[in-house]
Amino acid sequence: MKGKRSGNAAWLVTAIWGLNAVGLVGVVAGMMFFFNARQQPVFEPQVLQLATAGTPSLTAPPGIYYLPSVTPNPLSTPIEEYNTPTPFVLSQGPRPIIIGYSVSRRPLQVYKFGQGERQVMIAAGIHGGYEWNTIALVDELILYVNERPEIIPSDVTLFILRNINPDGDARAHTIEGRVNNHGVDLNRNFPENWQAEWDRDGCWDYAETTGGSGPGSEPETKAVMNFLSSHRVEALISYHSAALGVFPGGEPWDEDSIELAKALSKVTYYPYPPIDTGCYYTGTLADYAVSLGAAAVDMELRNHRDTDFSLNLKALKVLLEWGK
Numbered sequence: 001m002k003g004k005r006s007g008n009a010a011w012l013v014t015a016i017w018g019l020n021a022v023g024l025v026g027v028v029a030g031m032m033f034f035f036n037a038r039q040q041p042v043f044e045p046q047v048l049q050l051a052t053a054g055t056p057s058l059t060a061p062p063g064i065y066y067l068p069s070v071t072p073n074p075l076s077t078p079i080e081e082y083n084t085p086t087p088f089v090l091s092q093g094p095r096p097i098i099i100g101y102s103v104s105r106r107p108l109q110v111y112k113f114g115q116g117e118r119q120v121m122i123a124a125g126i127h128g129g130y131e132w133n134t135i136a137l138v139d140e141l142i143l144y145v146n147e148r149p150e151i152i153p154s155d156v157t158l159f160i161l162r163n164i165n166p167d168g169d170a171r172a173h174t175i176e177g178r179v180n181n182h183g184v185d186l187n188r189n190f191p192e193n194w195q196a197e198w199d200r201d202g203c204w205d206y207a208e209t210t211g212g213s214g215p216g217s218e219p220e221t222k223a224v225m226n227f228l229s230s231h232r233v234e235a236l237i238s239y240h241s242a243a244l245g246v247f248p249g250g251e252p253w254d255e256d257s258i259e260l261a262k263a264l265s266k267v268t269y270y271p272y273p274p275i276d277t278g279c280y281y282t283g284t285l286a287d288y289a290v291s292l293g294a295a296a297v298d299m300e301l302r303n304h305r306d307t308d309f310s311l312n313l314k315a316l317k318v319l320l321e322w323g324k
Contacts, residue, residue: 088109088139088142088162090111090142090143090146093111094111094112094113096109096110096111096162097109097110097111097112098110099161099223099226099227100219100220100222100223100224100227101219101223102165102166102167102180102181102220103167103180103181103182103218103219103220104181106167106170108164108224109161109162110159110161110162110227111142111146111159111160111162112157112159113152113158113160114149114152114153114154114156114157114158115157116152116153116156117155118153118155118156118157118322118323119156119231119232119234120156120157120158120159120234120235120236120319120320120322121158121159121160121161121228121235121237121294122158122159122160122161122237122239122316122319123160123161123164123236123237123239124138124161124163124164124239125138125162125163125164125165125168125239126164126165126238126240126285127165127168127177127178127185128165128166128169128171128177128178128179129169129170129171129172129174129176129177130168130172130173130175130176130178130304131178131239131240131241131242131304132169132177133301133303133304133305133306133307134239134240134301135162135163135169136307137239137307137308137309137312138161138162138239139162140309141160141312141316142162145158145160145316153320156320158319158320159227159233161224161227164186164220164224165179165186165220167180167181168180168181175206175207178204178207178209179207179209180218180220182212182217182218183209183210184210184211184212184217184218185209185210186218186220186221186285187238187281187283187284187285188209188210188211188212188282188283188284189211189212189215189216189217189218189221189283190215190216190221190224190225190283190285190287190288191215191216191225191283191288192251192283192284192287192288192290192291193281193282193283193287194211194214194215194282194283195211195282195283196210196212196213197210197211198211198282199280201278201279202277202278202279203277203279203280204279211282211283212283215283225288228288228289228292228294229292233289233292234293234294234295234322234323235294235295235322236286236289236294236295236297237264237297237299237315237319238284238286238289238296238297238298238299239299239300239301240298240299240301241300241301241302241303241304242300242301242302242303242304243275243300243301243302243303244271244274244275244277244300245265245270245271245272245273245274245275245299245300246261246264246265246268246271246272246297246298246299246300247261247274247281247286247297247298247299247300248286248296248297249284249286249287249288249290249294249295249296249297250286250287250290250296251287254295254296256295257286257290257295257296257297259295260295260296260297260318260322261274261297261299263318264297264299264315267311267314267315267317267318268299268308268311268312268314269311270299270300270301270311274300281298284298285298286298299315
């Protein structure tokens with residue numbers, strides 16, 4: 001027969017169950033804390049807002065502008081100001097003389113070799129990137145002379161203007177690179193025999209060009225004019241391309257310039273008399289140099305690709321010995 005629990009027994013059972021309940025709560029709480037500590041926070045995925053392809057920007061890219069021109073030039077293209085040609089730098093040798101700046105503030109650089117009284121000059125790049133190989137040629141000549149200063153006679157100073165039209169050179173090595181950033185053909189912009197327009201029959205006519213708003217209107221032209229008028233250059237070669245030969249300066253051709261053209265043709269085999277296409281040339285650098293008393297020629301390389309370096313080493317010798 002079962003007997004009644006005593007009061008002490010009932011109290012003991014109650015205490016044991018209480019302790020069990022407290023322990024169970026502690027275990028559950030500990031497990032929840034541990035689980036939450038290890039849990040990584042979950043974020044809602046972000047939706048990227050992508051611009052619709054082809055949507056124009058509301059802000060124009062910096063540093064881009066369009067070529068103004070005196071007359072409309074359909075081949076004018078956007079130009080980036082930082083898109084400049086690789087600068088030509090001699091690691092050891094004379095630093096270039098900056099004689100002026102282009103429309104877009106690119107420098108026109110002249111290298112000087114020798115200290116003699118007889119001054120002669122080579123110029124290139126008047127038609128920019130369209131005749132880029134003339135710039136490449138004079139860069140080769142600068143390096144050659146710098147490494148062999150003894151080839152300059154003691155009574156001669158040689159000036160080399162490596163790039164008259166750096167904006168055109170930066171724009172393109174095609175017909176688009178021929179004019180400056182005003183759409184002007186710089187070899188039509190010098191004041192001697194200048195014309196704003198000319199008969200295009202027999203002349204270069206692959207794109208719209210102009211002689212400028214007036215004689216000597218362009219900053220590149222002004223820079224060259226200031227340099228020549230402040231020096232006593234006796235003979236000048238203005239390099240071009242391609243294939244037509246050696247053109248004496250002057251209208252009509254200057255006698256001394258004819259003799260220089262003949263001497264250059266003899267060693268280079270560039271044609272003299274030059275090939276006559278029927279073009280009437282106006283406002284040229286050679287004509288301007290002749291007006292200042294120099295013998296001057298426009299001399300064309302054989303094509304738009306090669307520098308004809310070995311031939312023009314012979315031309316350099318003729319130039320350095322001119323006037324002896």
